[in-house]
Amino acid sequence: MAQSHYVFIESRDPFDSTDTTFLADTAAELRQRGRPVTVFLVQNGVLATRAGARGSHVARLAGAGVSVLADEFSLAERGIEADELAAGARPCGIDALVDLLVQPDTKAVWH
Amino acid sequence: MAEKTLTVAVMDAPYEAAASTTALRIVAAALTRGVNVNVFAYEGAVSLTMKDQTPHANPVKGTSVEEEQHPTTKDLVAALLALGRSEPKLTWVNCGLCVDERGAANAIDGVKRGSPADFLQLALASTNTLVIPTR
Numbered sequence: 001m002a003q004s005h006y007v008f009i010e011s012r013d014p015f016d017s018t019d020t021t022f023l024a025d026t027a028a029e030l031r032q033r034g035r036p037v038t039v040f041l042v043q044n045g046v047l048a049t050r051a052g053a054r055g056s057h058v059a060r061l062a063g064a065g066v067s068v069l070a071d072e073f074s075l076a077e078r079g080i081e082a083d084e085l086a087a088g089a090r091p092c093g094i095d096a097l098v099d100l101l102v103q104p105d106t107k108a109v110w111h
Numbered sequence: 112m113a114e115k116t117l118t119v120a121v122m123d124a125p126y127e128a129a130a131s132t133t134a135l136r137i138v139a140a141a142l143t144r145g146v147n148v149n150v151f152a153y154e155g156a157v158s159l160t161m162k163d164q165t166p167h168a169n170p171v172k173g174t175s176v177e178e179e180q181h182p183t184t185k186d187l188v189a190a191l192l193a194l195g196r197s198e199p200k201l202t203w204v205n206c207g208l209c210v211d212e213r214g215a216a217n218a219i220d221g222v223k224r225g226s227p228a229d230f231l232q233l234a235l236a237s238t239n240t241l242v243i244p245t246r
Binding site: 009011012042043044071073093094095097098099101102104106108110 | 133140144238240241242244
């Protein structure tokens with residue numbers, strides 16, 4: 001049986017919504033169980049990508065093998081430049097999210 | 112003919128949440144990439160397509176209606192429906208009960224009326240489904 005690819009779309013500000021921790025924990029646990037996992041950060045979710053952001057889950061997720069993508073539009077709206085990003089966060093367009101969503105056996109969860 | 116179909120459920124009312132903009136961006140990107148899209152608008156999201164929306168001036172900035180170029184969600188959806196007129200196809204369904212509750216029946220051309228049962232059928236026939244809830 002093919003393994004599902006989990007795509008978590010995190011739209012919430014990690015400094016405003018502590019439940020972003022639950023999403024990061026779930027993503028990391030799924031990856032630890034061998035599932036392909038992507039976290040796509042959008043809207044205020046991209047505030048976690050600044051290299052100096054305290055308590056950000058980005059480094060932990062990337063270290064666990066989770067693909068961490070950040071919506072370029074959301075980054076630009078918030079004045080976050082590419083050279084400010086934490087290691088492991090990769091800027092991309094919303095079309096990258098669409099490409100992921102229409103792959104077979106992909107489970108998408110919006111938060 | 113487009114082989115893939117994405118169904119998106121939206122719930123936020125217009126002009127309130129960033130998720131509405133993101134949803135419309137996802138729909139536009141999917142159509143541009145040749146993916147069929149179904150949108151099921153639920154709860155406040157049925158007002159995204161209300162024909163009676165009008166752009167406004169901005170008295171704070173002192174700009175006129177023309178200068179402000181205020182985007183309305185019904186115009187944004189109309190543009191997406193034009194983009195998805197044939198292949199790929201955009202199907203936009205408003206929840207009928209939600210429409211009636213809000214008196215939002217006067218929708219732009221091309222918008223259909225349906226029920227959660229239609230959402231289920233759309234989802235079952237799709238490559239994938241993304242539900243964008245209210246907070």
